[in-house]
Amino acid sequence: MDSLPGYDSMSVGEVEPMPGYVDLITRASTVMLGALRDCGACGLEISKRTLLDNAYITWTEIGLFFICAVMWTQIRRGLTECLFKPFAQWCGLQPQDTDKMPESAWKLVFYTMSWSYSTYLLFFTNYNFFHNPPSVFYDWKSGMMVPMDIAIAYLIQGSFYGHSIYATVYMDAWRKDSTVMVVHHVITLALITFSYAFRFHNIGLLVLFLHDINDVQLEFTKLNVYFKTRGGGYYPIHDILSSMGFVSFSITWFWFRLYWFPLKVLYATCVSSLQSVPNIPFYFFFNFLLLMLLCMNIYWFLFIVALLAKVLTGQMNDVKDLREYEGEEGAQRALLKASEQQQQSEEAGHLNHSAENQPLTNSTERRQVQNGINKEKHL
Numbered sequence: 353m354d355s356l357p358g359y360d361s362m363s364v365g366e367v368e369p370m371p372g373y374v375d376l377i378t379r380a381s382t383v384m385l386g387a388l389r390d391c392g393a394c395g396l397e398i399s400k401r402t403l404l405d406n407a408y409i410t411w412t413e414i415g416l417f418f419i420c421a422v423m424w425t426q427i428r429r430g431l432t433e434c435l436f437k438p439f440a441q442w443c444g445l446q447p448q449d450t451d452k453m454p455e456s457a458w459k460l461v462f463y464t465m466s467w468s469y470s471t472y473l474l475f476f477t478n479y480n481f482f483h484n485p486p487s488v489f490y491d492w493k494s495g496m497m498v499p500m501d502i503a504i505a506y507l508i509q510g511s512f513y514g515h516s517i518y519a520t521v522y523m524d525a526w527r528k529d530s531t532v533m534v535v536h537h538v539i540t541l542a543l544i545t546f547s548y549a550f551r552f553h554n555i556g557l558l559v560l561f562l563h564d565i566n567d568v569q570l571e572f573t574k575l576n577v578y579f580k581t582r583g584g585g586y587y588p589i590h591d592i593l594s595s596m597g598f599v600s601f602s603i604t605w606f607w608f609r610l611y612w613f614p615l616k617v618l619y620a621t622c623v624s625s626l627q628s629v630p631n632i633p634f635y636f637f638f639n640f641l642l643l644m645l646l647c648m649n650i651y652w653f654l655f656i657v658a659l660l661a662k663v664l665t666g667q668m669n670d671v672k673d674l675r676e677y678e679g680e681e682g683a684q685r686a687l688l689k690a691s692e693q694q695q696q697s698e699e700a701g702h703l704n705h706s707a708e709n710q711p712l713t714n715s716t717e718r719r720q721v722q723n724g725i726n727k728e729k730h731l
Contacts, residue, residue: 444583
């Protein structure tokens, strides 16, 4: 393949400036169209031969994946029954929040651990992938050894997403976007598995770092949403923390997943990869999966924008769970909301009747009403 435009005078070790969106679109489309024209012999047969020649994964690694996936499931069940759920009940969370809190607590623990480890690898070791993304393909060789520290990160993340596919279907509350979540987990697991097998582990580490931070902030925000109403009282500190978490979550979602991810990762995989490895295997397949991941990031960002718009326009007074529920739980929540509205109407009518007969009612005896439940305010 001919040399790519703009690379003739650039040395391999030089740090290339991060492109803009326009540069990404024009360069990536030009390079990919050129690669497609040069791929005259592409087809099922050559794909099968490329898979057999370049994929390296052992049965021991596959066995470790399944063992760790089962281990994550059992650890989550143990923590849920012995720690998270008893703590939620002890705090006096509302019943629906008691059911949802263990899921968020478990994810917060895991993603904090995994993101901290990937941050350590990218910023406190000799890996320069974040500051110089094209370097992920320097010295790439088929079947090359995966460094042990990156292999550990891959085992942790791959087995967790294997567990997450099962957990989303059988353990988590079913939400409006749960189907998209399952697709996301399948695509992520495919990216992790194939990038490891084809030794694209360097770019995989960068992808994991750019995505895990948002999960930490999301679960932190949701936990504070659950804890702001508990024990018959309202706690403003959790309302403030949930609002701060949502603002931080919204900013970093755009910055990490919609700015750095396409301009660092997609540019490296679409453009820089062919500079370092002209015949890189499964070029279109991996870029297709990464583009699908970007599309899902945009899809979920629409949820964030919609929630932010409701808060700013006064349609929602505070931050609530970011996704709607479906199925039996959705019906129960709808019935509960209707019941609360009816109760509030009856209380309003009773107050009006009492005001006519007793105009000097002491308003200080009233307690704050939120979500149809009488609550006292606590710090």
